[in-house]
Amino acid sequence: MKTKEDYINLLKSAGVWDPVGDYEKIYNQYNFTEAGQDDPKAVKEFEADIHERCNRIPLEHIVGYAELNSNRYVVGTGVFIPRIQSLGIVDWIKENQAIDPSSLVYDLCSGSGAIGIEIWQMTNANIVCIEKSDLATKYLKRNILRHHAEKVAVYQGDIKEYFDKMLQKPVEAEIVISNPPYVPKEMAQPPEWGVHHPEESVYAEQDGLDIINASALFANRALKKDGVVLIEHDENQGESVSAILASNNFYNIQTIINEKYSDETGLSIFTIGYKL
Numbered sequence: 001m002k003t004k005e006d007y008i009n010l011l012k013s014a015g016v017w018d019p020v021g022d023y024e025k026i027y028n029q030y031n032f033t034e035a036g037q038d039d040p041k042a043v044k045e046f047e048a049d050i051h052e053r054c055n056r057i058p059l060e061h062i063v064g065y066a067e068l069n070s071n072r073y074v075v076g077t078g079v080f081i082p083r084i085q086s087l088g089i090v091d092w093i094k095e096n097q098a099i100d101p102s103s104l105v106y107d108l109c110s111g112s113g114a115i116g117i118e119i120w121q122m123t124n125a126n127i128v129c130i131e132k133s134d135l136a137t138k139y140l141k142r143n144i145l146r147h148h149a150e151k152v153a154v155y156q157g158d159i160k161e162y163f164d165k166m167l168q169k170p171v172e173a174e175i176v177i178s179n180p181p182y183v184p185k186e187m188a189q190p191p192e193w194g195v196h197h198p199e200e201s202v203y204a205e206q207d208g209l210d211i212i213n214a215s216a217l218f219a220n221r222a223l224k225k226d227g228v229v230l231i232e233h234d235e236n237q238g239e240s241v242s243a244i245l246a247s248n249n250f251y252n253i254q255t256i257i258n259e260k261y262s263d264e265t266g267l268s269i270f271t272i273g274y275k276l
């Protein structure tokens with residue numbers, strides 16, 4: 001086995017932004033001893049994990065989970081990895097919006113379900129997650145099961161078609177959140193997102209605004225008066241998202257940056273609006 005510094009240097013030269021943190025997360029999965037007399041099979045597996053990370057396979061896909069607050073969410077190849085940036089939305093709801101166990105919250109483009117489950121844990125509200133991808137929906141259902149989140153319901157499908165396909169008219173909601181794909185098609189991304197995430201979880205048509213538009217239309221239809229929509233987006237999209245919300249019957253529109261959940265991989269940034 002090489003030294004710790006050797007592995008960290010390998011990760012650093014591959015362009016990994018947190019080589020020490022990633023090394024430790026991978027290393028801590030194994031029961032290696034200080035004496036160095038380790039099971040050769042375990043060493044081989046550990047080195048395979050490091051090799052994958054050097055090839056910019058996302059850390060969470062390698063270890064099989066992502067952590068938000070103290071919760072683990074299972075993820076794997078083919079599903080978007082929840083980001084701490086999304087906790088900006090969860091904190092905003094905690095501080096600004098009174099919701100209770102009878103409230104209805106939609107989590108649009110819910111992926112593995114982390115944001116919806118975080119909001120359910122905090123409020124015990126009824127959550128409806130809407131996700132298009134088959135694979136992401138499988139992870140979403142696993143995460144609901146793991147967290148005993150019985151009040152989190154799943155609808156697998158396109159948010160653009162939800163209202164046409166639902167037989168029953170949905171009850172009016174208090175909150176609609178959305179972390180949609182929003183990267184413009186031509187914008188280069190680090191390989192973790194540009195190569196190793198499904199394209200439809202990262203990129204969107206119309207300069208990245210297609211699913212943001214669909215989320216605003218959805219929220220306009222689903223929210224009760226004074227209900228809130230919160231949409232995550234890129235740091236350059238604040239004005240466009242505000243304009244989209246203004247043209248969909250929202251008032252008191254604000255773009256919010258949460259420093260606590262911003263890091264070297266991006267700002268925690270989202271735009272909110274209240275339904276007229």
Ligand SMILES: C[S@@+](CC[C@H](N)C(=O)[O-])C[C@H]1O[C@@H](n2cnc3c(N)ncnc32)[C@H](O)[C@@H]1O
Pocket residue numbers: 080081082083086108109110111112113114115130131132133136157158159160178179180181182200201202211
């Ligand atoms: C940026 S990811 C966010 C996932 C999750 N909200 C999170 O933060 O981990 C966007 C998700 O939207 C889903 N998606 C893309 N277009 C969609 C659509 N039209 N309707 C529903 N889901 C969609 C993708 O499959 C992906 O899981």
